[in-house]
Amino acid sequence: MSRLFQLLCLLGFTFQLKAQTSLSEETQSYVAQPRGHYVLQNLTILDGTGSAAVTNQDILIKDETIMAVGEDLSVPDGATAIDLTGKSAMPGMVMLHEHLFYPKTTPGGPYGLDQMTYSFPKLYLAGGVTTMRTAGSIMPAADVNIKKAIERGDKPGPKIDVTTPHIDREGTGVFELATINSSAHAADAVNFYADMGCTSVKVYNFITREDLSAIIDVAHARDMKVTGHICSITYREAADLGIDNLEHGFYSTADFIPDKEEDICHPFKMRNALLATGVDGKIVADLIDHLVKAEVALTSTINVFEPYTDREVVPGGGIDALFPPAKEKVFKRWASKQGKDSIDYLLFNKAKVWEKQFYDVGGLLVAGTDPTYDGRIVAGYANMRLLELFVEMGFTIPEAIKICTLHGAKYLEQDNTIGTIAKDKIADLLILDKDISRDISAIRSINMVIKNGIGYDSGKLFKAAEGYVGIR
Numbered sequence: 001m002s003r004l005f006q007l008l009c010l011l012g013f014t015f016q017l018k019a020q021t022s023l024s025e026e027t028q029s030y031v032a033q034p035r036g037h038y039v040l041q042n043l044t045i046l047d048g049t050g051s052a053a054v055t056n057q058d059i060l061i062k063d064e065t066i067m068a069v070g071e072d073l074s075v076p077d078g079a080t081a082i083d084l085t086g087k088s089a090m091p092g093m094v095m096l097h098e099h100l101f102y103p104k105t106t107p108g109g110p111y112g113l114d115q116m117t118y119s120f121p122k123l124y125l126a127g128g129v130t131t132m133r134t135a136g137s138i139m140p141a142a143d144v145n146i147k148k149a150i151e152r153g154d155k156p157g158p159k160i161d162v163t164t165p166h167i168d169r170e171g172t173g174v175f176e177l178a179t180i181n182s183s184a185h186a187a188d189a190v191n192f193y194a195d196m197g198c199t200s201v202k203v204y205n206f207i208t209r210e211d212l213s214a215i216i217d218v219a220h221a222r223d224m225k226v227t228g229h230i231c232s233i234t235y236r237e238a239a240d241l242g243i244d245n246l247e248h249g250f251y252s253t254a255d256f257i258p259d260k261e262e263d264i265c266h267p268f269k270m271r272n273a274l275l276a277t278g279v280d281g282k283i284v285a286d287l288i289d290h291l292v293k294a295e296v297a298l299t300s301t302i303n304v305f306e307p308y309t310d311r312e313v314v315p316g317g318g319i320d321a322l323f324p325p326a327k328e329k330v331f332k333r334w335a336s337k338q339g340k341d342s343i344d345y346l347l348f349n350k351a352k353v354w355e356k357q358f359y360d361v362g363g364l365l366v367a368g369t370d371p372t373y374d375g376r377i378v379a380g381y382a383n384m385r386l387l388e389l390f391v392e393m394g395f396t397i398p399e400a401i402k403i404c405t406l407h408g409a410k411y412l413e414q415d416n417t418i419g420t421i422a423k424d425k426i427a428d429l430l431i432l433d434k435d436i437s438r439d440i441s442a443i444r445s446i447n448m449v450i451k452n453g454i455g456y457d458s459g460k461l462f463k464a465a466e467g468y469v470g471i472r
């Protein structure tokens with residue numbers, strides 16, 4: 001053996017060893033199943049494709065790859081067998097409207113947002129999210145840095161596709177956001193954030209069609225997709241300009257405003273038009289048809305519109321994650337809305353029907369939880385809740401799971417490696433104590449979240465963030 005070859009082998013060995021032991025002490029403290037060679041046995045699996053559950057399944061995992069899925073797999077030499085009788089499995093969630101910020105909890109003063117670099121990545125992973133896209137940012141550098149820290153194994157959290165901050169003209173009034181003043185400025189902003197490490201683009205309420213067109217040109221040239229929470233531009237206009245994704249189901253649709261003024265955002269007119277539009281109106285069906293033909297993905301964030309009356313204070317069960325002043329603020333608001341949100345219910349019920357229609361005619365419906373607004377939406381807990389709401393919307397359990405897994409992966413063009421439980425895919429999956437094929441609320445029984453072949457203790461991650469949402 002030549003000396004060079006010996007040296008290369010040694011280097012290769014060192015690299016391999018490094019890849020296997022590179023988790024920081026902090027990340028390591030959440031690991032329940034180290035990366036290696038193991039067989040998860042006797043699971044009920046919902047594989048993310050939309051197919052019915054299959055019982056009595058084994059999953060063979062080696063390093064970060066699923067080597068085989070099937071009944072009674074033989075345990076290879078050196079592999080560990082783990083009996084999980086009674087438990088179920090589904091793919092890790094791929095969620096597309098997440099944030100690493102949360103509304104300020106300090107009393108008085110201007111409304112504002114605080115960065116949650118510490119608590120949110122832990123909560124997302126604990127709640128079953130193995131890959132997420134943000135959809136807007138208030139501290140893009142912090143988002144990019146935590147993404148890299150997670151990739152290195154320094155911090156626990158999901159894999160992150162970081163979007164730009166919300167690109168917008170003056171008008172929204174969010175203190176943390178910069179504004180653009182021309183279409184050329186908008187294009188420069190995309191380049192600036194792409195150079196910083198952002199990999200997707202988010203546009204917001206007050207941009208013009210010319211801005212959007214300039215943004216899409218630059219973004220697509222840099223291999224980035226563009227999503228929008230829009231208002232000044234209609235869904236139809238955005239689709240025709242080549243946008244890839246629209247946020248918040250049909251809640252941000254200005255298309256139904258009679259005599260809509262071009263490039264002008266009128267939130268109240270939009271809301272009134274939505275209220276006035278018939279649930280099965282032809283105008284809606286035509287728009288859905290147009291979006292599906294243009295291959296625009298639609299993100300449901302239906303959980304952020306979940307009414308208050310007779311529903312959980314923090315949907316998904318995360319009230320104790322909140323810093324005490326945040327808890328008090330959220331509870332007060334929830335209590336004040338009991339029995340007073342009939343209009344919210346009206347829109348909510350309509351939005352549920354429209355989103356399902358979009359899916360039923362072949363649209364790519366994707367999911368995200370949008371932890372913003374009044375503080376009631378908490379990372380991780382909200383992701384579990386959204387899955388439950390999809391079943392409330394009329395989807396079957398396999399369909400609900402598919403929207404939160406395979407559909408997200410498809411949008412990110414990563415469905416060849418993630419989004420389902422299948423041979424040769426990356427081992428990103430959830431182990432649930434209860435059987436999710438029978439009851440969607442079993443999503444609240446996550447035992448372990450396996451990401452890149454490493455199993456993390458969900459309960460421990462949730463615990464670590466307790467009391468921190470609202471401060472860090």
Ligand SMILES: [Zn+2]
Pocket residue numbers: 097099135136370371372
């Ligand atoms: Zn958002």
